[in-house]
Amino acid sequence: MNNSRELSHNNPRVNSVEYLITVGLGYCCEALFWEMYRDVGVDIIAARLGVSERTVRRHLQTQGERSCAKVGNCLGKEIK
Numbered sequence: 001m002n003n004s005r006e007l008s009h010n011n012p013r014v015n016s017v018e019y020l021i022t023v024g025l026g027y028c029c030e031a032l033f034w035e036m037y038r039d040v041g042v043d044i045i046a047a048r049l050g051v052s053e054r055t056v057r058r059h060l061q062t063q064g065e066r067s068c069a070k071v072g073n074c075l076g077k078e079i080k
Contacts, residue, residue: 017059020049034060 018030027033037045042060046053 017049017051017055020051024049030059 021027021030021033025033042053042056046056049056
């Protein structure tokens, strides 16, 4: 059964950090967002996303494990 509410990489959970970054802010993926704002303070990112600083720190710890989901269509390539 194909349920549109099913969680997958292409369908992030509403109000998750990934959802806030990709849908809310319009980035192609989390990897690009974290790369672009790597020098911005945790407190500022947390305030912008509306999440706790702890949540941002947790996502920053796993940053190296992420890659762009849209390999051939990454906005990062356009920006760099």
